[in-house]
Amino acid sequence: MIVNSDDDARGVAAWSRLRHIGAHEGDIGIRPDWSDLGLDEVDRVCVRAWKYSRAEYEPDGSVELKRSQWRETCALAGSIAESLMLSAATYLEAVWHQRALEAKTEPAGMALAQRYLADSAIDTAIEVGHRLTNFVVRVGRTSPDAHANLVALTRAGTLGPTYVPFATDDFDAWLSLNKDTVKGLKKALDPALHAASLEALRELVVSPEWLAAFEIRAENFHRWRKEHEYVTGVDADSGNGRDLYDAAGNHTGRSVGGHGRRHKISDGLTEKTTNVAGDAIRRLAQAFDLILTNTVGTVLPTQHGGLTVDIDSSTGIRVYRVQP
Known part of the structure; x- marks a missing residue:
């Protein structure tokens, strides 16, 4: 037997069996603040969305509330805000682990938890991106003139006149955020009303923040999620x-012996995934902010005689009519 001389796996854990993901130890000063991570802006956007959602208005008194397209946009806004908030909080947890590990107030193996939390934050962020697309679609559907054009966006035409808010739950009626979807929406929706929202989606889908997050999620989901760099792991050369x-x-x-070589395919992936999660969350908040502003500042008042929703006042939620 020939013993290898490059035993860089000596002292590296073969695997790690975590019994918890959170429960941070050490100085409370290690805990990140939202403002430290640029998440205070994310929080502001989520509050705007929640205000919009809780207005749950329907301008036409003849429409059943349970079938109101405007109220369904409110439901989606609340859903998006909650998921974006949860993604941001999960990202904060990942950074908290990172700082605790650097301060050595947590065992080194908790780095696995850091990357898992960052992965989870990315997964939720991608969900938010797709849901933003469907929010724009349903804001577009508040105009009956758009129904015929929206038929072409799905194989079964489920976003057309046959769509029923709160009731139509066909897979076909829920779109994914991608370049083709954005192109289709630009053809289907009135640019005079929806240009700002459509441009926000277009800029999001080509942004480096979205592309980086989407690639990590796609690799983990469709290919294989690499083991953490903390453990010996397996790659072509380990x-x-x-x-x-x-x-x-x-x-x-072949020769066999010694501790062998540790896997290196995941080197740096924990830090990268954490950074990508934060970048994607902040970028999504920017897009959502623009879409909300377009909805209450242009689409709603144009279609309903100046009616709008106040989502920026600190005094509460108000549905009112803009005076000419």
């Missing part, structure tokens, strides 16, 4: 075995 080759480059066997 382990306690080593291929042997002759002078001509022909494989002649």
Whole structure:
């Protein structure tokens, strides 16, 4: 047996069995503030969305509330705000772990929890992006003139005249955020009303923040989520075995022994995933902010004689008519 000399796996955990994800130890000063991470702006946008949601208005008194397209947009806004808030809070937890690990107030193995939380924050952020698209669609559907154009966006035409708010739950009626969807929406919706929202979606889907988050989520979901860099793991060049080759480059066997080489395929992935999560959350909040402003500042008052919703006042929620 030939013992390898490059035993860089010595002292590296073979695997790690976590019994908890949170429960931080050490100095409370390690805990990040929302403002430290740029999340105070995310919080502001979520509050705007919650105010919009809780207005749950329907301008047309002849429409049943349970079938109101405007009220369904309110329901979606509340859903988006809650998920964006949860994604931001999960990202904060990941950074909290990062700081505790740097301060050595947590065991090194808790780095696995940091990356898991960052992955989870990204998963939820991607959900928010798709839901933003469907919010824009349903704001668009408040105009009956758009129904015929929206038929072409789905294979079964479920976003057209047959769609019923709160009742139509077909998979086909819920769109994904991608370039083709945005192009379709630009053809289907009146640009005079929805240009700002459509541009917010377009800029989001091509942004480096969205693309980086989408790639991590796609790799984890559709391919394979690599083991954490804390453990020995497995990649093409790791382990306690080593291929042997002759002078001509022909494989002649292998040597085995020692601690072997640790896997390196995940090196730096925890920090990268944490940073990508934060960037994506902040970018989504920007897009959501623009879409909300377009909805209450242009679409609603144009279609309903100046009616709008106050989502920026500190005194509460008010549905009122803008005076010319």
